[in-house]
Amino acid sequence: MYYFRLFTLFFILFVNFKNCFAQEIPEFGTLSKLESEFVSYEQDPEAEAVYLYEYGNNYFEIRDDYIYLITKYHAKIKILEKEGFDYANIEIPLYRSKKRKEKIVNIKAQTHNGEFKHSVKASEFFEEEVNEKWTHTKFTFPNVREGSIVEYEYEMQSPFFFNFTGWEFQSDIPKLYSEFNAKIPGNWLYNRSLKGKLNLDVNEADIVKGCFKFPGTKDDSDCESLKYVMENVPAFKDSEAYMLSSNNYRSKLEFELSEYKSFYGGTDKYTKSWDDVDQEFKTDKDIGSQLRKKNFFEKNVDESLLTEGDEITRAKNIYEFVKKHFVWNEEYGIWQGNKVKKAFDEKKGNVAEINIALINLLNAVGLKANMMVMATRKRGLPKKTHPVMSDFNYIVAKLDIEGKSYLLDATNKYMPFGMLPYRCLNYYGRVMDFDKDSYWYDIVPENLNAVMLRAQMTINTTEQKLEGIFDLTNTGYNKVSQDKLLATTNEDSYIEKLEEEISDDFNIISHEKRSKYSNEKKLTERFNFEIENLFQGDDIYLNPFVLKFFDKNPFTASERNYPVDFGYPMKYQYVLNVKIPDGYSVKSLPENKNFVIPENGGVLKLNVSDNNSGTLNLFFTFELNFAHYGNAFYNGLKELFDEAVKSQGQSLIVFEKI
Incomplete structure (x- = not known):
């Protein structure tokens, strides 16, 4: 008799709102009172849709003299907004080999609109070939509108035991209730792990004696019976920038076939050293x-x-x-x-x-x-x-x-x-x-990655325009991107796009690569340029940032539950010298800034000074000193980028006529 290896998962029982959606396994096509009356999800007002109920059951069964892994799935999804209509389009992936394949043996689907129900017809379920290993069973719910509840249920028959891979509790929309069940004979050994930061509300594992009978064998196999539940599962929102794969962070239960002990003797090991x-x-x-x-x-x-x-x-x-x-x-x-x-x-x-x-x-x-x-x-x-x-x-x-x-x-x-x-x-x-x-x-990334801009400007009061030169230097990964851009874009298109990104009043007169100041990991370009429409009455208004490193803050969420990963450290630097025009004095300058996040993980400095020699000097630096930042850095990073966007967009130098 073989006994299944047990792996203990974390179990924390906490006081929380307990919904009544899954007191017992509901029959397909029926809605509870709470489901029927559900209107909005207060914990996530921006949710486009929400799982009211999700249930999965996995077990092994002999059919036509072959052992199959059977998966039963049942879900109800409330459509809250028009943007959630995509959740009415369902795709069920099915794996296949040259000899065998997974298949759906029973499927139902219907749309609930109050008292009215609209079922998906048998002819409206279809199978689409994706590649030589995968097909998708696909269908679309009918008569979907805001407020609809879409419900579907299916049974999948799989000859591939390694495709028993687990359960995703967390998705891109919230789930009020998500339950995973399995009954696994002791002949199959699976490694398992719980990923993500959410805790299980139910974590049950029991041994069921003699639950699986294989023809021709003397003893029945014992099974491990599993039940895992999470309630009020928040959506996993991976729309923010700079993150690794969501596979690292979504809360899910992973199973991996480790070993199979044949009913006739012999063992196949799948997890190896x-x-x-x-x-x-x-x-x-x-x-x-x-x-x-x-x-x-x-x-x-x-x-x-x-x-x-x-x-x-x-x-x-x-x-x-x-x-x-x-x-x-x-x-x-x-x-x-x-x-x-x-x-x-x-x-x-x-x-x-x-x-x-x-x-x-x-x-x-x-x-x-x-x-x-x-x-x-x-x-x-x-x-x-x-x-x-x-x-x-x-x-x-x-x-x-x-x-x-x-x-x-x-x-x-x-x-x-x-x-x-x-x-x-x-x-x-x-x-x-x-x-x-x-x-x-x-893997240690290149450490010297930077965008550096050095500019000199002179204001021609006779022709009422600014004339200047700036040198743009890209190093490390920024140099790689710039090399590709220059190699795949013709000169005129490159200049035209750059002018459009800066402003309508910005004109590039000439451009050249400066090979003398470039190498394998560094590229320097020189631009001669003019800026018009700076004069307003007797004053001159100049935004000193010829090029903006950031147009907007990439971090918009109020909180973030996973690390920020830029891939490599980064530095942005801008140095400007602008001559004070003859007959003018400085009326106002940008406010100096010095902003540093903990552990010197990020730095922003802005300093503008008049050196009493008829020239203004501006120095701006923005540094991301780590490639990876833990959750605790998020608010600091968000504020750091806010300050950077403000510095580049709201800094004005004003000269007034003497």
Whole structure:
């Protein structure tokens, strides 16, 4: 007799409003008095819709001599605003392999409008193919309007036990009641974890004796019976800027198949150690064997690429060669179908093919380069407790030279040596060192990222216009973005767009790249410009900020329950010298500011001074000194950006005629 491994989850019972929506399992098509009379959700007045009730039940059952995972789902959603009509469009994902597939065996749906009910007809449920592995069962509720309640129920039959992945308590709209149930025979062992910051209102686990009978076996299998409930679940709002994947923060219960013990003897392990994964990678035809193609590359590149210069020079030359040789097809392609030789010949490939080619070439010249598997920012952070290979969706190269390590990705033609694309700035990855054991490695972003503007201005009182020069310098990740912009935009379009962004009165006379002051991680441009319409009567009104770093504050929510992640530290700096026109004096200047958030995490300084030599000097700096900020920094960051927007939009220098 096999007993299921128990994992204790946090259980905190707190005093809270207890709704009456789920005292017992409701019959489809019936509404409780509270559901019928529900009008608005006071805890979230901006909610477009709200789950009144959500119920899921998962269990194993033999049908047609095959064991299936059965999932029953039932939901009622109240549409509160027109913007919530999208929740009346339902898509149910269904997985398939070459031999088997998931299917819906029973589905109902209807719209409640007061006493009137409008059902979805059988012909209005349809299946749409997404790709070779997924289809969607789709339908739309009829007669939906503000105040409607849409209700649907279905049963899904799945032959894939690994697709028993858990339950999402939190979504982008609130839920009054969300209940997850499961009955799992002891032959199936699942790892499980509760993610997010919300606590369970109900957390029950019991053993049910002899709950599952498999034909031909002597003993019945015991089951673990689970029930988890959350009430009054707030919406997870991920519309604010600068966050990692919502998968890191949404409250949900995750299940992962760890082990299956056959009824006829034998065990299949799904959760393996990193030692197991390392050995599998070495022989895998799409990974390990693709990393042993250095002889092919030695024969198919110019010999000078492999021989000229010291180690770091050869590494940089190889990196530049791979960037220029390949065109990235916009696919990641980490686990299957990788063909580096074919990709090299066609000069086009996915992330894995391009970066595995890079690793092969680096190894061909005797440099120690290994593959690092990782997850992109949108994917979520990989688990460190044990290997979950589906957590990873990206491959980069880790290069070690003379005691220094570099992370390389050759898919971006504008990315300097040793920097990863922004999508890869996701804390850490796993280096697959096939000569030794694999290990975790931190992703440390480029530290020197800045936009710096230096301007000199002179006001021509005769022609009533301002004439000036400004030098724009971008470093680090800003330089990468600017390189791409200049390479993909013609000169006239670039100038025209820049003029439009500044003002109708701003005209650029000339523009040039200043190669003398630029390098791999730094780009300087010089602009000659004019500004008109500064004169109002006898006074001159000048907004000194030629370019604004921020038009608006990216942080608008009153609170934020997850970290702020910029990806890398950042600095903005503006230095201005403006001559006081002959016959004029300074009437008013912007107020000086000095604003710092805790731990020197962010700094804003604005200083304007008259040095008594006929010139005004303005110095503005805005620094984000961390790449990642915890929740406690949110209000400070919000205020910091508020001050920055005000400084750039409300600072005026006024000269008056003497």
